[in-house]
Amino acid sequence: MNKNEAWKRKIAYQIYPRSFCDANGDGIGDLKGITSKLDYLQSLGIDYVWLCPVYASPMDDGGYDISDYKAINPLFGTMEDMDELLAEAKKRNIKIIMDLVVNHCSDEHEWFQKALADPNCEEAEYFYFRNSENGPPNNWRSMFGGSAWEQVPDGRYYMHLFSKKQPDLNWENPKLRERIYEMVNWWLDKGLGGWRIDAITHLKKEPTLSSLPADGDDGLVGCFEPTRNYPGIGDFLTELRERTFDRYDCITVAEAAGVPYHQLGEYIGENGYFSTLFDFSYAELYSYGHTWYTCKKAWEWPKPGCVTRCLQARRKPKRSASAQSISKTTTTPAQAKSSCPRNTSPSFRRRCSARFGSSSAASPSSIRVRSSV
Numbered sequence: 001m002n003k004n005e006a007w008k009r010k011i012a013y014q015i016y017p018r019s020f021c022d023a024n025g026d027g028i029g030d031l032k033g034i035t036s037k038l039d040y041l042q043s044l045g046i047d048y049v050w051l052c053p054v055y056a057s058p059m060d061d062g063g064y065d066i067s068d069y070k071a072i073n074p075l076f077g078t079m080e081d082m083d084e085l086l087a088e089a090k091k092r093n094i095k096i097i098m099d100l101v102v103n104h105c106s107d108e109h110e111w112f113q114k115a116l117a118d119p120n121c122e123e124a125e126y127f128y129f130r131n132s133e134n135g136p137p138n139n140w141r142s143m144f145g146g147s148a149w150e151q152v153p154d155g156r157y158y159m160h161l162f163s164k165k166q167p168d169l170n171w172e173n174p175k176l177r178e179r180i181y182e183m184v185n186w187w188l189d190k191g192l193g194g195w196r197i198d199a200i201t202h203l204k205k206e207p208t209l210s211s212l213p214a215d216g217d218d219g220l221v222g223c224f225e226p227t228r229n230y231p232g233i234g235d236f237l238t239e240l241r242e243r244t245f246d247r248y249d250c251i252t253v254a255e256a257a258g259v260p261y262h263q264l265g266e267y268i269g270e271n272g273y274f275s276t277l278f279d280f281s282y283a284e285l286y287s288y289g290h291t292w293y294t295c296k297k298a299w300e301w302p303k304p305g306c307v308t309r310c311l312q313a314r315r316k317p318k319r320s321a322s323a324q325s326i327s328k329t330t331t332t333p334a335q336a337k338s339s340c341p342r343n344t345s346p347s348f349r350r351r352c353s354a355r356f357g358s359s360s361a362a363s364p365s366s367i368r369v370r371s372s373v
């Protein structure tokens, strides 16, 4: 069994530091509190402790918006407390795993602040800044709702696939990647046992950042297709592994939504990017209003826009088949057709019919009318 397989016989225990154990009585769990419970964790037979983020952060997204990768949030203690936790855990054969959040950082991170102050500085290239005179550069929707672009005072826009306080890092920039690798190795040199790696399938963006057909009444489109497990991401992940993880005895667990089964070997095979990953395919069976029944064939369920239209058809039964109602929909027939070819396919109609029943409102014919007129 090589080092990448040792984790298979280990037990991991996740800690949400804020509520785990408060050592100084201020009402907020902290690192010293965790250290005080190591004997208890050892008694449970724990091999790994995964700490949710304790980095410096404005906590816009529970600490997944990091303003300094090499600093501890004062809420949880100090770096000395962290070093003590690592040392005491090691004495008990417990390894500490931390979150690695490198798809984005906080807008309060020094890099972003420099990028705001000087559009021509090196750090400005660490992010996706674009100039655009007619609103956001494209119609991608943030995971947190609304446009995935935010305008800054000088007129530029920056991309944020998540919160607007989480500007996406531009992994196309080699200097940014070097900064990330240096940080990862800095932590591993401290004795960190590994990483739970956040939102890692979003590192690669569709290079032209082009708009896509809207899939909702807001005129926006979910950013899954152009940013999740996008072709070419393997180059980034291979380099990340070779420059960091491969050089240490550590475990890596990828939050890897959007990886189809036929690609699992690339991600977690013998020479995969990570030790293992969180498989979201079951969780996503219910995404976009679908259930397991309409999604029996993994990763072949329709895109969100199709389901939005399907739901609209169900909610407006008397209007679904008339040309008048079609003219009032916010998504044009051309958009509907181009956004999801399955909209008119027999297999899609069968799945929608199974999911939404066979009434005239949700019948395959009403869906076909919407997409083909």
Ligand SMILES: [Ca+2]
Binding pocket: 022, 023, 024, 025, 026, 027, 028, 029, 030, 075
């Ligand atoms: Ca405390």
